[in-house]
Every structure is written in structure tokens, then in C-alpha cells.
Amino acid sequence: MRIILYILLISLSCSFSFSQKITPKFTYNVELGLPIALANEPFNAVMQGLVGVSTYVQYTTPFHLNVGVGGKYSLFTINEFKVPVALNGSVHSAAGFVKVGYDKFLTERFAIDFGVKIGYSVNFSAVKELDFDNNVITRYNNQNDAILVEPNLSLILSADERSSYRFYLGYNIHGYGFKPSFIGLQSNSGWDPNGFDKLTQYLIVGFGYTYYFKNNKQ
Helix, strand or coil: CHHHHHHHHHHHHCCCCCCCCCCEEEEEEEEEEEEEEEECHHHHHHEEEEEEEEEEEEEECCCCEEEEEEEEEEEEEECHHHCCCCEEEEEEEEEEEEEEEEEEECCCCEEEEEEEEEEEEEEEEEEEEECCCCCEEEEECCEEEEEEEEEEEEEEEECCCCEEEEEEEEEEEEEEECCHHHHCCCCCCCCCHHHCCCEEEEEEEEEEEEEEEEECCC
């Protein structure tokens, strides 16, 4: 994340001479961030976000409405200090989505882009249970498929007429309830089972890059 921030600052500092206002048409976008677990109690307590990345192409109309299509991936690891037995593993989420939203340059350099990604996600665990000598004694591989909804907001600064960088926020909601058994825990581990059906949710905070293939006419 720190490297991305440095790249963003260097790119912007080297492009102050750019003054043409961009009117996006076709773009390619990459977003990289840190997932932060929320909402569902066992998911929030046990899982640590490691990386969240998405990539998509987008078309923006002359009226600033946009539509895009792409894919995303998120990775969470198990916090070994929050589980009652020795577990080593992770939960992966891969999804395809369609994005609809609104984007507009408010000044020659600054723009906003907000919308929602709607798609279908495959969520699976890859977990090893270890004994006291760190020998693998059991493996768990569980899967949940679910609808994905992600409202998102980007604050954008252009570097030149073909490139821009953004600060990105996305709130991910997966249509399944995370249960301790998903990562191989054989008991409720002190959590109220009534909360297991609460949808799995996490926030992604990060940065992104956009390449403008073609701009709309001024």
C-alpha cells in the first residue's frame, strides 16, 4: 500500500503541466486494497484481510453514467490467536461482476466515480489443522457460492490525458452467513449461533489506476 501511495504522489508531481479536462469513454481499471472484516461476528473476530483486487473495463456515456464488467478477488487469513485450536489457512473469494455508476471530472484534475458492483462470488476455505508439533492432521475445504453487492466510491486525480489514480472505498456484501464450521471449527467457540446467518461483509480501502483508451468529445 505504501508503494502504491509513493507511485501516486510521484506521478502527480510530475504532471502539473497537464490541464486538459478528461471526459472518459472507454477505460481499463485496476483497484488494490486491504479488506477489513465487519458485521458477521465470527468472520470479524477470526479472519484478517490480506488483499483485495479487482479489474474491469468500463464505458461512460456522454451523460456521465457508466457500465463496466470485470472480476475481483479477496483473501483473508485465519487469526491463529482467535481460534481455540491450531488452524492454519485462509478464505478466498473470487467473483465476476457488472458495475453501474456515475463518474465526472469536477475540475481539470479531480473526478469522482461512485456506483455499485453486482455479481456472483465463489467463497472457499483452505485450512489445515495442526498438532503440537505442527504436523497436519486434518484439512478442511468448504465452499459457499453467493450473490455479491458492493457499493463503492472513488476520488480520482488525473496524471495526464491517458492516466489517473484514485483513492478507493468499497463495501462488500456476500449473500452467505459465515459459520465457524466453514473453517473447520467443531463448536460455536463462544459465539451466538443466532448471528451466524448475518451476511458476510467487509470494507476495502485502497488505491487504483485508470487508463483512458478513448475520451468523449468535449
